[in-house]
Amino acid sequence: MEGAALNPPIIIAVILALLFVAWHHRNGGSNHKLPLPPGPTKLPLLGNVLDMPSTFPWIKFSQWAEKFDSDILHLEVAGVNYIVLSSYDAVADLLEKRSGIYSGRPHLTMLCDLVGWSGDLLLMPYGNEWKSHRKLFQQEFHASNSSLYLPHEKKALRAFLKSLLDAPEEWREHTQHLLVANILGVAYGLHVQSRNDPDVKAAKKMVDVITSALLPGEYLVDTFPVLKYIPSWFPGASFKRKADSWKGIRNATITPPFMKVKKAMVNGTAEDCFTLRCLQRLERPDSRHDNLSVEEEIIKNTAGTMYEGGSDTGTTALLTFILAMLCFPCAQREAQEELDEVIGKERLPDHEDEDFLPYVKALVYECFRWQTVAPLSIPHRVDTDDNYKGYFIPKHSTVLANVWGILRNEKTYGPNAHFFEPKRWLLKCSGQRGWKLNPDMREPISISFGFGRRACPGKHMAVSSFWLSVSSMLHSFNITPAIDKDGTSY
Numbered sequence: 458m459e460g461a462a463l464n465p466p467i468i469i470a471v472i473l474a475l476l477f478v479a480w481h482h483r484n485g486g487s488n489h490k491l492p493l494p495p496g497p498t499k500l501p502l503l504g505n506v507l508d509m510p511s512t513f514p515w516i517k518f519s520q521w522a523e524k525f526d527s528d529i530l531h532l533e534v535a536g537v538n539y540i541v542l543s544s545y546d547a548v549a550d551l552l553e554k555r556s557g558i559y560s561g562r563p564h565l566t567m568l569c570d571l572v573g574w575s576g577d578l579l580l581m582p583y584g585n586e587w588k589s590h591r592k593l594f595q596q597e598f599h600a601s602n603s604s605l606y607l608p609h610e611k612k613a614l615r616a617f618l619k620s621l622l623d624a625p626e627e628w629r630e631h632t633q634h635l636l637v638a639n640i641l642g643v644a645y646g647l648h649v650q651s652r653n654d655p656d657v658k659a660a661k662k663m664v665d666v667i668t669s670a671l672l673p674g675e676y677l678v679d680t681f682p683v684l685k686y687i688p689s690w691f692p693g694a695s696f697k698r699k700a701d702s703w704k705g706i707r708n709a710t711i712t713p714p715f716m717k718v719k720k721a722m723v724n725g726t727a728e729d730c731f732t733l734r735c736l737q738r739l740e741r742p743d744s745r746h747d748n749l750s751v752e753e754e755i756i757k758n759t760a761g762t763m764y765e766g767g768s769d770t771g772t773t774a775l776l777t778f779i780l781a782m783l784c785f786p787c788a789q790r791e792a793q794e795e796l797d798e799v800i801g802k803e804r805l806p807d808h809e810d811e812d813f814l815p816y817v818k819a820l821v822y823e824c825f826r827w828q829t830v831a832p833l834s835i836p837h838r839v840d841t842d843d844n845y846k847g848y849f850i851p852k853h854s855t856v857l858a859n860v861w862g863i864l865r866n867e868k869t870y871g872p873n874a875h876f877f878e879p880k881r882w883l884l885k886c887s888g889q890r891g892w893k894l895n896p897d898m899r900e901p902i903s904i905s906f907g908f909g910r911r912a913c914p915g916k917h918m919a920v921s922s923f924w925l926s927v928s929s930m931l932h933s934f935n936i937t938p939a940i941d942k943d944g945t946s947y
């Protein structure tokens with residue numbers, strides 16, 4: 458946690474927070490009769506400040522769910538209520554069935570107020586601004602509109618496989634490059650250079666900011682928003698200096714590619730992409746000026762969120778796959794045998810082959826289950842007081858879905874849920890290779906991509922591109938530990 462030592466801003470924040478909590482309690486808080494959900498004992502005034510885990514909170518939340526024998530927990534930190542949901546049923550009941558009131562986002566002071574990360578659909582409060590951005594996204598990103606992304610996906614993948622062949626030791630850079638190249642094609646119709654591409658570098662910088670600032674508890678100012686008033690020169694206020702250095706990064710990253718599409722539209726050279734499709738739908742697209750209309754700003758921001766969302770999460774998912782193949786080589790061999798038998802040696806797998814490759818599909822499911830990309834999803838916020846299973850849920854609580862815990866539940870996923878085992882998704886049958894997907898198991902995509910009205914709008918594209926990358930890598934390469942010059946593997 459940034460600046461976690463007892464320095465002046467923390468002391469000020471703690472004093473102010475205590476005063477707020479004391480005032481809140483004296484004024485009665487909420488007027489409710491039902492009990493709050495169970496959770497670790499709260500200290501007077503401090504609540505659960507000292508219990509809140511600063512690393513891997515999902516593990517602690519799973520332990521608490523077991524200890525209190527409850528799939529709904531309550532914590533309170535600095536006057537903010539946290540509700541942690543630990544079963545699929547609780548998540549579906551609240552975040553999906555009651556999504557009319559559970560679709561807000563908690564306000565992130567560091568990113569929204571100090572860095573000025575505005576226009577990001579991911580962080581927007583639930584309301585009209587969010588709706589206008591989300592609608593644009595969904596117009597293009599639905600399961601039956603794969604023509605928007607498939608051509609870019611395949612082009613980026615071919616370049617990626619070639620790069621892996623030429624320089625396998627740079628696998629990490631190639632992986633990130635694949636995802637950024639893909640999303641730059643989808644969002645802006647741009648073609649990236651194979652090395653040192655400025656848009657790829659810019660994406661990395663933008664993603665570094667959002668991934669570090671989205672981590673729960675990373676910045677104390679998110680827990681104690683009053684800290685935002687401390688001047689940058691104040692001892693211990695390094696978060697303010699960091700915020701200053703991050704200001705403008707998002708705009709500087711997402712504006713140039715948007716303007717390229719606008720200009721290419723005038724010249725008639727723009728390639729099919731999300732931004733072009735949206736601009737063409739405007740009644741009076743004005744392609745000459747740098748001043749953007751409100752509609753154009755919405756398109757620019759939505760494409761920008763796509764650029765941001767598509768670059769980071771997909772890379773993490775593919776790195777998880779590579780890790781799994783290194784740690785569980787038997788799964789890799791089984792998938793390769795299936796690919797050899799069904800596809801043969803002459804071509805790469807394609808989406809039409811998916812149904813004939815149950816083991817590969819199970820391996821893809823297992824990647825999303827075993828090390829889920831967002832273990833606590835992205836926090837939601839409830840807009841009104843509510844109750845569930847006889848418990849009171851206070852208005853404006855931050856609601857966390859413990860996706861990691863749900864996907865590791867042995868009652869649902871069978872024994873050894875901490876191991877990578879694609880066969881947990883399969884049933885023996887009499888077919889050629891003897892496996893079919895178990896139709897009674899809930900696939901992990903409906904859990905690892907979030908819930909209700911805020912569920913990930915890029916999931917069809919993300920899953921399609923992940924399947925194609927994983928099957929093509931398995932069919933083209935063996936993924937093994939690196940070997941040093943003495944022949945010892947790492």
Ligand code: HEM
Nearest residue numbers: 579763766767770771774830835906907908911913915919
């Ligand atoms: C493996 C890949 C991906 C994973 C695991 C993933 C996961 C998630 C999760 C967990 C959320 C939060 C959902 C919620 O609040 O309930 C989310 C939101 C979002 N994702 Fe993804 N995502 C992935 C890829 C993508 C891609 C490729 C795009 C863009 C093309 C994208 C765009 C977004 C956007 C815009 C939101 C915010 C939605 C909103 O707040 O209304 N994601 N994603």
